[in-house]
Amino acid sequence: MTAYDIVIIGGGPAGLSAAVSAYDSGCRSILILERDAELGGILNQCIHSGFGLHTFKEELTGPEYAARYIGMVLERGIEYKLNTMVMDISPDRVVTAMNSEDGMFLIKAKAVILAMGCRERPRGALNIPGYRPAGIFSAGTAQRLVNIEGYMVGKEVVILGSGDIGLIMARRMTLEGAKVKCVAELMPYSGGLKRNIVQCLDDYGIPLLLSHTVVDIEGKEHIKAVTIAEVDENRRPIEGTERRYTCDALLLSCGLVPENELSQSMGVGLSKVTNGPVVNESLETDIEGVFACGNVLHVHDLVDFVSEEAKKAGETAVKYVSGRIERSDETEIELRATFGVRYTVPSKIAVGRMDDTLTVRFRVGDVYKDSFVSVYFDDERVIHQKKRVLAPGEMEQVVLKKANLLSREGLSTVTVRIEGE
Amino acid sequence: MYDVIIIGAGVIGCAVAREMSRYSDRVLILEKNEDVCTGTTKANSAIIHSGYDAKNGTLKAKFNVKGNRMMDRIAYELDVPFERIGSLTVYTEEEQLVKLKELYQRGMNNGVEGLRILSRAETEALEPNISDKVKGALYAPTAGIICPFKLCYAYAENACENGARFLMNQKVGNIFRSEDGLWHIATETDEFVAQAVVNAAGVYSDELNNLVSSRKIRITPRRGDYLLLDRAAKGHVRHTVFQMPTALGKGVLVTPTVHGNTIIGPTAVDMIDKENTATTAEALSEILSKSSDSIKDLPTRQVITSFAGIRAVEDQHDFILGEAEGASSFFNCAGIQSPGLSAAPAIGEYTAGLIREKLSLSEKENFNPYRKDILDPSALSLEERNELIRENPAYGRIVCRCESISEGEIIDAIRRTPGAVSLDGVKRRVRAGMGRCQGGFCSPKVMEILARERGCALEEVNKSSEGSYIVRGRTKDGENG
Numbered sequence: 001m002t003a004y005d006i007v008i009i010g011g012g013p014a015g016l017s018a019a020v021s022a023y024d025s026g027c028r029s030i031l032i033l034e035r036d037a038e039l040g041g042i043l044n045q046c047i048h049s050g051f052g053l054h055t056f057k058e059e060l061t062g063p064e065y066a067a068r069y070i071g072m073v074l075e076r077g078i079e080y081k082l083n084t085m086v087m088d089i090s091p092d093r094v095v096t097a098m099n100s101e102d103g104m105f106l107i108k109a110k111a112v113i114l115a116m117g118c119r120e121r122p123r124g125a126l127n128i129p130g131y132r133p134a135g136i137f138s139a140g141t142a143q144r145l146v147n148i149e150g151y152m153v154g155k156e157v158v159i160l161g162s163g164d165i166g167l168i169m170a171r172r173m174t175l176e177g178a179k180v181k182c183v184a185e186l187m188p189y190s191g192g193l194k195r196n197i198v199q200c201l202d203d204y205g206i207p208l209l210l211s212h213t214v215v216d217i218e219g220k221e222h223i224k225a226v227t228i229a230e231v232d233e234n235r236r237p238i239e240g241t242e243r244r245y246t247c248d249a250l251l252l253s254c255g256l257v258p259e260n261e262l263s264q265s266m267g268v269g270l271s272k273v274t275n276g277p278v279v280n281e282s283l284e285t286d287i288e289g290v291f292a293c294g295n296v297l298h299v300h301d302l303v304d305f306v307s308e309e310a311k312k313a314g315e316t317a318v319k320y321v322s323g324r325i326e327r328s329d330e331t332e333i334e335l336r337a338t339f340g341v342r343y344t345v346p347s348k349i350a351v352g353r354m355d356d357t358l359t360v361r362f363r364v365g366d367v368y369k370d371s372f373v374s375v376y377f378d379d380e381r382v383i384h385q386k387k388r389v390l391a392p393g394e395m396e397q398v399v400l401k402k403a404n405l406l407s408r409e410g411l412s413t414v415t416v417r418i419e420g421e
Numbered sequence: 422m423y424d425v426i427i428i429g430a431g432v433i434g435c436a437v438a439r440e441m442s443r444y445s446d447r448v449l450i451l452e453k454n455e456d457v458c459t460g461t462t463k464a465n466s467a468i469i470h471s472g473y474d475a476k477n478g479t480l481k482a483k484f485n486v487k488g489n490r491m492m493d494r495i496a497y498e499l500d501v502p503f504e505r506i507g508s509l510t511v512y513t514e515e516e517q518l519v520k521l522k523e524l525y526q527r528g529m530n531n532g533v534e535g536l537r538i539l540s541r542a543e544t545e546a547l548e549p550n551i552s553d554k555v556k557g558a559l560y561a562p563t564a565g566i567i568c569p570f571k572l573c574y575a576y577a578e579n580a581c582e583n584g585a586r587f588l589m590n591q592k593v594g595n596i597f598r599s600e601d602g603l604w605h606i607a608t609e610t611d612e613f614v615a616q617a618v619v620n621a622a623g624v625y626s627d628e629l630n631n632l633v634s635s636r637k638i639r640i641t642p643r644r645g646d647y648l649l650l651d652r653a654a655k656g657h658v659r660h661t662v663f664q665m666p667t668a669l670g671k672g673v674l675v676t677p678t679v680h681g682n683t684i685i686g687p688t689a690v691d692m693i694d695k696e697n698t699a700t701t702a703e704a705l706s707e708i709l710s711k712s713s714d715s716i717k718d719l720p721t722r723q724v725i726t727s728f729a730g731i732r733a734v735e736d737q738h739d740f741i742l743g744e745a746e747g748a749s750s751f752f753n754c755a756g757i758q759s760p761g762l763s764a765a766p767a768i769g770e771y772t773a774g775l776i777r778e779k780l781s782l783s784e785k786e787n788f789n790p791y792r793k794d795i796l797d798p799s800a801l802s803l804e805e806r807n808e809l810i811r812e813n814p815a816y817g818r819i820v821c822r823c824e825s826i827s828e829g830e831i832i833d834a835i836r837r838t839p840g841a842v843s844l845d846g847v848k849r850r851v852r853a854g855m856g857r858c859q860g861g862f863c864s865p866k867v868m869e870i871l872a873r874e875r876g877c878a879l880e881e882v883n884k885s886s887e888g889s890y891i892v893r894g895r896t897k898d899g900e901n902g
Contacts, residue, residue: 035822085819100817103807122859124649124726131699132728134884134891138861145865150899151879151892176896220696221888237702248893261823261857264653 004079005029005321006314007095007109009086009262012041014294015115016069017307021314022113023076027321031107032073032080033097039073039080040066041117042140043303045147048168050195054304065303089266091287111289111317114263114277115310118256118295120165126254128160130217133224139165139253146172154249158226159183160214162190162197164301164393166253171200173251180204181245184212184228186235189367191255191393193301214250215242223250256299263292273343274298280332280346281354282316282325283309291317298345298361301395305361312359325353333405333414340364340371340390340418349414351405358400360416364390368418373398376415377408390418423449423615425776426606428593428629430457430839432569432762433754434621435576436769441619442583444773444782449613450577450585451606453592455886456846457839458573460623461761463849464647464698464730466687467569467678468661470760471508471561473528473536480740482531484764484771489563491766499575500794501568502679508564508661509544511715513554517665521559528561535562550657552717564661568679569762570849571794574837576769579792581838583785589839590887593622596632596751604750617750617776624695624733626741626755635747638755642695642731645687646704651723651857652681662715673711675719680852685712685719687730698729725857732758742768743775750779795833795851799825820870821863823856831867835874842875844868845885864891 006022008015011034019032038044043051046062053059056068073080084099093112098104120138135154137145142153143165155178159166162185170180183201188211190197201208209228215237216227230241258276260268269278269286276297277285284291293313294306319325332348344362368390375383375398383398390396398416405411424445427434430452441448454460469492475481496503512521521538528536537560544551544558551558577587591608596618598604606613620629627640655677664672675685688704705727712719735741735756745751752772757764776782798806798816809829810817816829834841834850841847844854847867854860854867868882868891875882883889 035819083818085822085825087825098806098810098817098819100810100814103810103817104803119858120861122725122857122861124859125724127648127702127705127724127727129700129702129705129727134889138858141861141864145892146896149865149869149879149892150896152894152896152899153892155893215702217699220698221884221886222890 001094001106001108003108004031005110006031006113006317007107008032008113008115009089009095010034010041010115010117010296011039011080012115012117012294013043013066013069013303013306014117014296014310015041015113016066016073017310018113018115018293018314018317019078020069020072020076021311022318023078025315025318027318030078032078033084033086033095034080034082035085037083039070039082045144046168047147048172051303054302055307069307086262089262091267093289110321111291113313113317114285114290114292114296115294116259116262116296118258118299120252121255121257123252126252128214128217131220133217133219133222135219135223135248136217136250136252139163139169139251142249142251143169143172146176152176152178154178154247156181156247157249157251158228158245158247159251159253161185161252161254162192162208163253163255164192164196166251167192167196167200169251169253170206171204174204174206180206181247182207182209182228184209184214186213186231187211189391189393193393194391213237217250223248226250256295258296258299260296263296266290271343271347274345278347281349281358282319283313283346284316284320289320298343301393305395309361331412333411335360336413336415337362338415338417340366340368341416344416349405351402354402356402358402359397360400361395361397362416363395364392364418367391372419372421374417374419375400376417377405377411378413422603423447423613424780424782425449425617425619426451426604426613426615427619427621428606429460429621429623429626430577430587431460431462431621431623432458432573432576432765433757433768434619435573435580436765437619437621437754437772438580438585439576439583440769440773441776442580442585443784443788444777446584446785448580448585449615450580450587451591451593451608451613452587452589455589455842455883457577457587458570458849459885461730461732462569462573464728465569465645465732465759465762466674466676466684467566468508468676468762469503469565469567470763471528471536471564472531472533472760472763473524473559473561475531475760477527477530480742481760481764484740484767485760486532487767488764491770492565492567495766496567498790499572499579499792501571501575503565503567504679505563505565506660506677507560507562508663509539509548509558509560510663510665511544511551511555511558512665513556513714514667515556518557520665524559533561533563536560548658548660548662550716550718551662552713552715554714566661566676566679567762572762572765574850575792575794577839578837579790582792583788587839593629596629598633598748602749616780617752619752619754619772619776620745621754623757624731626733626753627735630741630745630753630755633748633751634745636745638741639736640756641734642692642697643734643758644690644692644697644729644731646700646708646727646729647684647686648705648708648724648727650683650685650720651725654683654720654723655681657720658683658716664711664715672714673708675712675716685709692731695731698731700727700729726859734758740764740768742771752776795830795837798827798830820866821853821856823858824852826851826853828870831870832874835871843883843885843889844871844891847871
């Protein structure tokens with residue numbers, strides 16, 4: 001059995017950044033396992049621009065952003081295997097993987113970084129009634145067919161769900177000469193970034209129908225039309241509001257789910273809110289030596305934040321491998337998400353192990369205007385930041401300082417919440 | 422000229438074909454769709470009934486019990502996953518116990534083995550997640566679960582192995598008998614001649630029968646909607662759990678599948694259109710709410726897909742088997758609704774036996790009853806798997822990540838006879854695209870493999886039947902590149 005200090009599951013943006021930072025933190029025994037034929041993950045099909053504004057201070061396309069990181073991996077001579085599927089990871093970190101050259105093989109890892117990304121919710125999970133014809137795609141699948149394979153998936157398109165990929169595909173299909181009739185969104189707010197709504201819908205005159213959903217799909221062999229209806233506050237279709245849209249493609253952009261089947265089968269504890277692993281300040285899961293970052297941990301909006309988070313996972317994995325993560329009996333501080341905050345990553349902190357600062361990422365459950373993000377150390381409010389708009393589609397963050405946490409003796413809970421004033 | 426032409430390549434047509442291929446090398450199967458297993462066989466509860474439900478003395482009772490008994494041998498010969506997990510028919514109202522006892526007695530009369538009425542405690546011991554309302558159950562240990570797709574493909578492949586011929590995209594338009602006593606079957610493009618005909622046309626079996634028989638029959642298509650849960654919900658339900666019919670209607674069943682998913686359904690909605698397999702919102706919510714009467718805390722967030730199937734309900738509510746009245750050598754397998762899948766082996770054997778007698782055929786010496794399923798590499802040891810990948814690297818390339826299906830298995834599914842020609846054909850044969858992402862990741866790759874194997878353009882790859890194209894034309898860059 002071969003052995004590596006760090007095995008990274010997934011060679012997308014999270015895996016690449018984790019590998020680079022692990023190398024730069026001094027580790028020389030790193031292996032990236034990637035199931036696809038190239039490194040870069042989903043970025044390879046994201047040919048639009050808007051990537052890298054935070055990381056590189058310039059606007060790159062997805063493949064350009066990926067190329068930067070792939071370049072860094074190659075420069076450092078970090079090992080990777082492509083077309084390689086990880087079949088299993090044991091709790092003691094033996095990775096079983098397979099490809100057509102090496103067959104099925106085992107790797108012993110001192111540390112594992114989970115960076116498998118996420119998948120799209122399929123039509124079936126949305127319980128849309130009607131026929132099951134061809135012409136219904138999750139937005140990412142359509143994106144792959146259009147951008148990588150070079151084929152059109154339709155000429156008259158309806159999009160259900162206003163996730164970022166759906167918004168991006170609305171523009172993409174329009175540029176390819178298709179007519180995008182509308183984007184229907186079940187919720188009263190969009191799940192995507194504001195900038196994508198402006199740049200991908202508004203700029204092209206594509207209507208965004210909030211509080212609307214698809215209630216019927218017509219066409220036995222190939223999709224012919226959908227019926228869209230408005231929904232009430234309980235997300236139930238309102239009778240009499242149905243409108244029929246002829247179309248030859250329905251794209252679904254109704255949410256992303258972290259892909260944690262491997263994590264789950266090795267026994268990693270998952271959050272019911274994010275569907276990603278529960279992690280501490282070191283991005284370590286509840287299994288020692290197993291770290292997680294990127295969309296497998298929680299779904300991000302911007303790849304820049306994935307890279308930043310993964311950098312942290314790479315650094316702490318190296319600390320762990322070299323025995324520099326303190327295993328004291330220190331009680332961990334619980335991070336609590338409440339009053340409008342759906343979750344935080346991480347969800348617990350051992351102050352002794354943390355760096356000088358810790359970025360806590362979170363999402364809100366509704367749209368809030370002119371509100372405050374507040375952080376409480378037990379009952380004392382220590383952060384109170386005014387935000388003009390908070391929306392579920394945009395990830396937020398607060399930064400905690402180690403010095404502040406240390407100065408509160410006996411601190412047991414840090415609470416992140418939204419406040420009106 | 423053929424000895425026999427079988428119309429319809431569902432599980433019944435394929436079972437008859439396989440049994441006929443024991444006696445004849447001149448067996449033809451005509452299927453109107455692009456593949457076998459595209460009608461009622463592709464969308465049902467995937468269970469093998471014990472046989473207590475059908476009324477005493479009916480063909481349903483007789484062939485269900487017989488088919489159930491044959492299933493172990495058939496599953497062994499044809500290498501089809503089949504598990505006798507047993508069924509529980511639960512009751513929730515005290516007054517239903519009388520009816521439950523009737524079902525028990527009916528089952529005993531039908532010859533069902535091992536039936537027992539269980540107390541609440543006994544039921545709970547077998548099925549820990551039964552709802553709090555359940556007062557007890559009728560336990561039928563001989564009931565089982567099977568993959569209906571695999572059973573159908575296995576019958577078809579074994580029939581081919583033994584010389585039967587399948588022609589797809591052949592919709593029968595007319596059937597008539599010439600003066601020499603031979604049957605002529607006209608499709609849109611061809612005409613075929615045979616000594617005998619088998620009508621296994623599912624919901625269309627009334628139309629075929631009525632073309633030739635003096636005894637007219639009528640089939641009503643009855644839609645059944647289902648929900649399928651991800652394998653993450655595996656273990657929540659261990660048996661096929663039926664509900665007793667109440668004044669409010671027939672209950673729904675909850676059952677594991679042989680692949681570790683959970684099926685909930687079906688509804689029963691009489692339709693006019695025999696092709697209408699559209700699910701409805703009401704039906705899907707009805708299934709969900711009813712299921713809680715028998716099973717508690719079903720993880721309904723794990724729904725990965727919903728679908729509807731059409732079953733052929735004949736007015737007399739029984740199977741119609743044997744030679745049609747006024748149509749010598751025209752054999753019906755009509756009105757085959759539930760428990761049709763359970764009865765399939767027995768119907769196949771019985772119908773082939775009638776034809777054998779009629780045509781005075783004898784058993785072929787070279788008939789091979791065995792068929793090997795598409796290799797499942799996950800069942801191999803590490804060494805065996807590596808040997809396989811060395812021999813054929815395609816087994817080392819995982820295409821469907823949710824179900825861990827390799828390119829090797831997909832190629833096998835396409836190259837078999839009859840092989841997969843569409844995305845759905847691949848999906849039903851090897852489960853690529855059947856998992857939690859429902860083909861989101863693997864469908865472009867499977868399309869590519871299908872196009873390569875079949876030597877066609879990507880635009881010609883269909884999801885299922887003619888007209889179900891997936892991509893149409895190139896993008897601007899695609900055209901230039």
